[in-house]
Amino acid sequence: MKIALAHKRLDLKGGTERDLYKTAEGLRDLGHEVHLFCSEYGVAAPTGVTAHRVGVVPFGRTLRMWSYAFQVPSVIRQIGCDVVVSFGRMLDQDVLRCGGGTHRGFLKRLGQEGGLRRRLWQGISVYHRSLLALERRQFAAARAKKIVAVSAEVKRDIMANYAVDGAAVEVLYNGVDTVRFHPGKRAESLKSVRARWQIPLDKPVVLFVGSGFRRKGLDRLLPLWSSPKLAGVYLLVVGDDARMGRYRSSADSIAPGKIIFTGRQEDIETYYGAADIVALPSLQEAFGNVVLEALGSGLPVLVSAQVGAAEILKGRLASGIVDRPDDADELARKLLDLLSKSGDDALKQEARNIGVQYSWDEHFRRLDALLRRVCRAPGSANVS
Numbered sequence: 001m002k003i004a005l006a007h008k009r010l011d012l013k014g015g016t017e018r019d020l021y022k023t024a025e026g027l028r029d030l031g032h033e034v035h036l037f038c039s040e041y042g043v044a045a046p047t048g049v050t051a052h053r054v055g056v057v058p059f060g061r062t063l064r065m066w067s068y069a070f071q072v073p074s075v076i077r078q079i080g081c082d083v084v085v086s087f088g089r090m091l092d093q094d095v096l097r098c099g100g101g102t103h104r105g106f107l108k109r110l111g112q113e114g115g116l117r118r119r120l121w122q123g124i125s126v127y128h129r130s131l132l133a134l135e136r137r138q139f140a141a142a143r144a145k146k147i148v149a150v151s152a153e154v155k156r157d158i159m160a161n162y163a164v165d166g167a168a169v170e171v172l173y174n175g176v177d178t179v180r181f182h183p184g185k186r187a188e189s190l191k192s193v194r195a196r197w198q199i200p201l202d203k204p205v206v207l208f209v210g211s212g213f214r215r216k217g218l219d220r221l222l223p224l225w226s227s228p229k230l231a232g233v234y235l236l237v238v239g240d241d242a243r244m245g246r247y248r249s250s251a252d253s254i255a256p257g258k259i260i261f262t263g264r265q266e267d268i269e270t271y272y273g274a275a276d277i278v279a280l281p282s283l284q285e286a287f288g289n290v291v292l293e294a295l296g297s298g299l300p301v302l303v304s305a306q307v308g309a310a311e312i313l314k315g316r317l318a319s320g321i322v323d324r325p326d327d328a329d330e331l332a333r334k335l336l337d338l339l340s341k342s343g344d345d346a347l348k349q350e351a352r353n354i355g356v357q358y359s360w361d362e363h364f365r366r367l368d369a370l371l372r373r374v375c376r377a378p379g380s381a382n383v384s
Contacts, residue, residue: 001375002033004076007087008068010051011042015289016099019174020087024049026364027371037076039068052079062127065089069134083375086144089134094374096144100286101157103131108161109284139164145374148172148367150287151308170370173312175363176292178356180269183298183348189273197236197260199274204233204339207275207299209268209290210282211239213247217281217304220325222247224332225255233339235259238271272297276342279335281325282307296355298348302331302338312358316341317350 005024011017020036025046028034034049045051054075056067072090086093100106107128138144139162147169149155155169194201210216218237225235235255240263241247251259265271272278278294279302291309294301300317303310304325313321320338324330341347 001082001371002035002080003027003371004035004037004079004081004084005087006037006072006076006084006090006093008038008056008065008089009040009042010036010038010045011040013042016087017042019097019099021046022175022360023085023087023364023367026360027368030364030368032368035076035079035081037072039064062130065127065130065134083371085371086138089131089138091134091137093138093144095146095148095371096138097148097150098154098158098286099150101154101284102139102161103128103135104161105157107132136162144168146170146370148370150174152311153306153308154286172363172366172370173309173358174287174289174292175358175360176289176296176355178296178359181272181293181296181355182269183352185269185273185297189270193270193274197262199234199236199260204277204342205275206233206235206302206335206339207271207278207294208235208237208280209239209271209278209293210280211241211264213237213239213241213243215283216285217279217283217325218247220281220328220331221279222250222254222259223328224335225251225259227332229332229336230255231258233258236271236275237261238263238265238268240264268293269297272299275299277302277320277335277338280304280307281322281331283325285309292355292358294355295351295358298352298355300338300342300347300351302335312354314354315350316347317354 005020007020009017010020012021024034024036028046028048036045036049036051037054039054039056052075054068054072056071057063069090073092076084084093085095085097087097149158149169149171150173152171155171158164158169159166199205208218208221224230248261272294277300278290280288280290281304285307288307288309291301291303300320302320304322310321322331322334
């Protein structure tokens with residue numbers, strides 16, 4: 001098939017941008033002719049994938065968004081593709097991938113947290129109103145033959161906010177590189193990473209991975225380290241935040257020397273190898289690739305029920321799901337329970353087994369089957 005993948009930017013930093021890049025590689029490796037349609041390229045397109053630059057208005061994020069949404073269908077039409085997959089905002093597509101839930105649902109949650117002032121701002125913001133207008137059109141009947149949700153939670157969010165037929169929404173979880181994230185890396189990583197950050201080899205380590213610490217739930221984790229029960233446990237924080245200085249100061253006052261901030265790390269797989277468990281008590285997360293990376297590495301995960309990837313935790317690993325992450329007692333109890341089990345080889349194997357089920361290879365096989373069904377449907381790639 002000749003496949004069009006469309007999103008405003010190709011990069012290896014943002015979650016959607018990375019997924020776009022990985023999808024282009026995966027479909028290319030299955031033998032498809034893959035074309036990218038972006039207005040910005042932070043990195044070069046993968047080898048063997050054709051990149052097309054979509055011209056947009058060069059100033060103002062609202063104008064850039066609207067101009068991309070209007071321009072990209074005509075650019076794709078000139079190339080001619082069998083099926084069109086949108087990773088972002090555009091007016092028409094065959095398949096709409098929803099990787100972060102709806103903007104309408106997101107604004108509702110922000111409004112509830114921020115109060116009246118936040119809701120008033122959302123109501124008058126030209127940017128938010130424009131995003132909602134585009135989103136309403138994308139989820140309108142006949143605008144996409146199939147909607148791909150990255151979790152059942154995202155599917156529920158779509159159906160709660162728009163009149164979408166559930167049969168039109170297919171849940172397709174993200175994948176994980178089961179070679180890069182592998183328990184076999186532990187022996188070497190345990191020594192190298194812990195030596196770098198001066199963590200004793202015999203001490204338990206909880207790993208937190210993510211940028212934008214508040215949304216990812218770090219504010220919930222940090223206070224737990226004031227408990228004597230966690231006196232010998234290290235918290236390793238990999239990622240970045242605009243308020244890094246404030247977090248460091250807070251950590252130093254809570255548990256000096258036991259909470260370590262590393263910043264972003266390119267060799268993130270080695271940090272999983274140096275940890276005993278991973279914690280992701282997010283306020284809201286459409287999926288949470290961190291969960292799959294941890295499972296692939298053979299690690300149990302402490303995760304809030306609001307994280308989409310919590311849905312895949314089965315058996316004893318489900319004990320790591322926190323129903324009320326704002327409840328410090330529940331969070332601490334489940335954290336300590338998971339740490340007590342972290343040395344169980346059978347539990348590690350359970351984690352690895354789930355990770356293998358969600359390899360990128362399996363993801364692309366399912367995506368390929370979905371695209372073939374859509375391509376055979378009448379009127380496919382009718383981008384107008």
